[in-house]
Amino acid sequence: MTVTKQVIMLLLSILLVACDGPDIGSDADKATAERRVFNWKMVTTWPPGFPVFQEGAEEFARRVGVMSNGRLNIRVYAGGELVPPLQVFDAVSQGTIEMGHGSPYYWAGKVPEAQFFSSVPFGMTAKGMNAWLYYGGGLELWREVYAPFNVVPFPMGNTGMQMGGWFNKKINSLDDIKGLRMRIPGLGGKVLKRAGGNPVLMAGSEIYTALERGTIDATEWVAPFHDQRLGLNRAAKFYYYPGWHEPGTMFELIINSNKWNELPADLKQIVETTATAISQTIYSQMEYNNQIALQAIREDSRIELLQFPEDVLRELRALTAVTLDEEAEANPAFKRVYEAYRNFREDYTEWTRLSEDVYQDILRSE
Numbered sequence: 001m002t003v004t005k006q007v008i009m010l011l012l013s014i015l016l017v018a019c020d021g022p023d024i025g026s027d028a029d030k031a032t033a034e035r036r037v038f039n040w041k042m043v044t045t046w047p048p049g050f051p052v053f054q055e056g057a058e059e060f061a062r063r064v065g066v067m068s069n070g071r072l073n074i075r076v077y078a079g080g081e082l083v084p085p086l087q088v089f090d091a092v093s094q095g096t097i098e099m100g101h102g103s104p105y106y107w108a109g110k111v112p113e114a115q116f117f118s119s120v121p122f123g124m125t126a127k128g129m130n131a132w133l134y135y136g137g138g139l140e141l142w143r144e145v146y147a148p149f150n151v152v153p154f155p156m157g158n159t160g161m162q163m164g165g166w167f168n169k170k171i172n173s174l175d176d177i178k179g180l181r182m183r184i185p186g187l188g189g190k191v192l193k194r195a196g197g198n199p200v201l202m203a204g205s206e207i208y209t210a211l212e213r214g215t216i217d218a219t220e221w222v223a224p225f226h227d228q229r230l231g232l233n234r235a236a237k238f239y240y241y242p243g244w245h246e247p248g249t250m251f252e253l254i255i256n257s258n259k260w261n262e263l264p265a266d267l268k269q270i271v272e273t274t275a276t277a278i279s280q281t282i283y284s285q286m287e288y289n290n291q292i293a294l295q296a297i298r299e300d301s302r303i304e305l306l307q308f309p310e311d312v313l314r315e316l317r318a319l320t321a322v323t324l325d326e327e328a329e330a331n332p333a334f335k336r337v338y339e340a341y342r343n344f345r346e347d348y349t350e351w352t353r354l355s356e357d358v359y360q361d362i363l364r365s366e
């Protein structure tokens with residue numbers, strides 16, 4: 001055999017071994033990815049030190065850092081510290097920031113159908129939202145909606161049932177809403193306007209002063225715990241329930257899709273599992289804090305705790321249906337999500353009616 005033939009045979013042998021043997025390059029890439037350290041930023045829509053919500057985002061970052069053994073480090077910035085609160089979605093979408101935390105209805109001007117993944121008037125409570133998102137196809141639909149914006153969403157928190165708001169006059173009928181200047185955002189604001197009210201948009205930091213000085217006649221915020229922290233119990237006398245406009249507001253963790261795809265599988269799992277855990281933590285904290293704060297409000301002789309009259313709620317619900325149908329007619333994407341949400345809600349409502357509603361009625365009758 002000539003030298004040339006020997007060289008050719010040797011090269012062929014090496015090639016065959018390479019083809020049949022283990023994928024060395026793939027293993028090497030995997031090992032490199034497992035050693036890589038990621039340093040990310042998260043921006044939120046919440047004020048610095050905001051109880052439960054901002055604290056939840058910071059706890060998420062802490063847990064991810066511990067469980068990843070320092071391979072994914074997340075530095076959290078409150079609203080306004082790095083980007084304005086309502087620009088969180090844009091910053092993550094553009095990739096200037098890796099992660100964000102807020103609520104989907106903050107981006108209603110850009111993605112109107114996102115509101116269904118947050119909260120809609122007379123919609124589902126936190127339990128129904130969890131069932132729809134995790135097992136009813138809601139999360140898959142949510143990710144389809146956000147995909148064109150280069151964003152991957154994850155549920156991460158819920159306010160639970162909110163309150164109807166603080167008013168400087170009693171609401172005895174729908175006529176009392178006509179001309180009412182109320183701070184109320186999103187679809188709830190659109191329903192209020194259809195009822196003859198004047199919805200006002202303003203930052204949380206401005207609400208107390210506006211209500212105290214009479215710039216607005218009423219405001220919704222969250223529920224007893226956060227309402228008390230904001231001092232709204234000192235600015236108005238009448239505290240109404242239930243929060244028909246936000247029966248269970250979902251929060252979201254959003255991640256730039258390109259950055260998400262860079263993470264190895266184990267870090268992705270850590271992020272997703274931690275987001276689910278923090279979601280439950282935030283909701284549980286809200287339920288715990290609100291029942292304590294409500295007792296203090298009940299004991300305050302200056303405050304009247306009132307339920308909206310049934311006919312007012314009935315009329316607001318009818319106006320909500322008209323509002324949602326109108327929005328769906330004008331926007332096919334909104335209609336698609338609305339139909340999926342509504343179909344699930346109908347089945348879920350029947351289940352809760354026969355189970356928890358009946359049980360709670362029994363407890364109330366004692």
